[in-house]
Amino acid sequence: MSRVISCNTAGKAAVLSYLGAGGKLMPEQHRVLFPGRGARRAGVDEDLLLYPHxxxxxxxxxxxxxxxxVDGPHIGMFPLAKxxxxxxxYRAVSGSVSPEFRDELDRFASLLESEHGEWEYATKALDWYDQDTIFFSITG
Known part of the structure; x- marks a missing residue:
């Protein structure tokens, strides 16, 4: 099954206040994404792995x-600081993941670099900026 993952940044507190408040992969998904090996073998620390976020x-x-x-929440979050x-x-381990996922991994790394660059600039240059989280929406 194909899924489309969209993302946008926001302040977690702002999202919670807007909603009125002050995950993991299923075994089959894990098997497809990481055939024959665990994700940590690729050299990624657990707190930086994509799927829990x-x-x-x-x-x-x-x-x-x-x-x-039924197959899981269709929203996720990743801290902009990470x-x-x-x-x-992700760029460093790109060569050790399945070839069919390298392009997606590189695109995701580019997205993270771009979001982090904007976050880094805005937190220093804009006193009103409070976005601290990348929110994901999964459809499909």
Missing amino acids: VFSGPPKEMPFLLPHA ARPAADV
Whole structure:
């Protein structure tokens, strides 16, 4: 099954206040993404792995549940502060992942680099800037 993952940045607190409040891969998905080896073998620290964040669900601080499909939450989050380190390690391990996923991994690393660059600039140059999280929306 193909899924489209869209993302946007926001302040986690702002999203929670807007919603009225102050994940992991299924075994088959893990098998397809990492055939024959665990993700840590590729050299990625657990806190920078993509899958726990993309499929993490909405913020835990939400006082109510959002409905989602049986196969998992279709919302995820990744801290902008970790975007650059994640992009660097994804580029470094690109050669050790399955060839059919390298292009997607490189595109995701580019996205993380871009988002981190904007975040780094804005947090220094704009006193009103409060975005701290990349939010993912998974469809398909």
